[in-house]
Amino acid sequence: MAINTLEEKMVHGLGDIYDAEHQFLEMMQEALPQANSDTVKSLLQQHIAETEQQISTLKQVFEALGKKAKRVSCQGAAGIVAENQKTLKQVSKKPALADLAIAGGSSKVEHYEIACYRSLITGAQQMGQNQIALLLQQNLQQEEQTAQKIEQSTPTLFQKAMAQAASA
Numbered sequence: 001m002a003i004n005t006l007e008e009k010m011v012h013g014l015g016d017i018y019d020a021e022h023q024f025l026e027m028m029q030e031a032l033p034q035a036n037s038d039t040v041k042s043l044l045q046q047h048i049a050e051t052e053q054q055i056s057t058l059k060q061v062f063e064a065l066g067k068k069a070k071r072v073s074c075q076g077a078a079g080i081v082a083e084n085q086k087t088l089k090q091v092s093k094k095p096a097l098a099d100l101a102i103a104g105g106s107s108k109v110e111h112y113e114i115a116c117y118r119s120l121i122t123g124a125q126q127m128g129q130n131q132i133a134l135l136l137q138q139n140l141q142q143e144e145q146t147a148q149k150i151e152q153s154t155p156t157l158f159q160k161a162m163a164q165a166a167s168a
């Protein structure tokens with residue numbers, strides 16, 4: 001379907017991230033039983049709850065635009081999810097590597113989401129849609145905090161993997 005106006009472009013972008021959030025939510029729920037370290041488990045649990053909240057925030061954004069929330073199939077998210085699932089399968093016999101794969105995969109997810117939200121927020125601000133910009137900021141902030149937590153916990157996950165390899 002052709003996109004001819006800025007508003008249509010924004011609604012398309014919102015549908016895209018709305019779909020991406022659903023895909024990532026499912027991906028995290030699937031990854032949770034495969035997480036071994038308490039850090040990775042709690043990161044996933046916390047972000048699963050946040051993502052559910054982000055989905056409702058996106059519904060509010062659609063409402064503010066007088067639209068019904070609608071998913072637009074997001075190929076970018078599908079690609080990241082497929083890649084993460086494949087890697088996780090490949091490391092499934094090595095717990096420390098599985099934790100690293102989940103952390104690395106989640107970091108890719110967060111940065112994809114950050115890019116989507118930043119661009120949507122700039123658009124909303126430029127179009128004078130301040131209420132929408134504020135709602136999207138809430139989601140952006142959670143993604144940024146999650147990305148930071150993952151990055152902070154990654155060195156320890158590497159050390160665990162190295163220790164595990166040394167004792168094998």
Ligand SMILES: [Fe+2]
Pocket residue numbers: 047051109110113143146
């Ligand atoms: Fe996220």
